[in-house]
Amino acid sequence: MARKNVLNRAIETPDATPANVEPMADNLVTVKALAWIGEDGKTYKPGDEFKTTPERAESLVAGMNVKVLS
Numbered sequence: 001m002a003r004k005n006v007l008n009r010a011i012e013t014p015d016a017t018p019a020n021v022e023p024m025a026d027n028l029v030t031v032k033a034l035a036w037i038g039e040d041g042k043t044y045k046p047g048d049e050f051k052t053t054p055e056r057a058e059s060l061v062a063g064m065n066v067k068v069l070s
Contacts, residue, residue: 022054024070029057031066 023029028051033044037060044050049069052060060066 026051027054028052029054030069031057031060032069033066035065037065 030049030051033046033048033050035046037044039050039052039056042050057066057068061068
């Protein structure tokens with residue numbers, strides 16, 4: 001069977017990235033993992049909450065890996 005010539009196989013999620021991710025007083029945001037994530041030498045399972053920078057939180061949200069809590 002021939003393989004289809006597909007250029008873009010990425011899932012497109014236009015509304016996945018929040019418009020404004022505002023950091024708390026410590027310049028970090030709290031996120032909840034939706035999938036297994038390895039960040040800064042730690043592994044977070046789905047449901048775990050951790051703090052990260054606003055820029056990293058936006059990229060993780062775009063990949064549908066986390067949900068921003070605060």
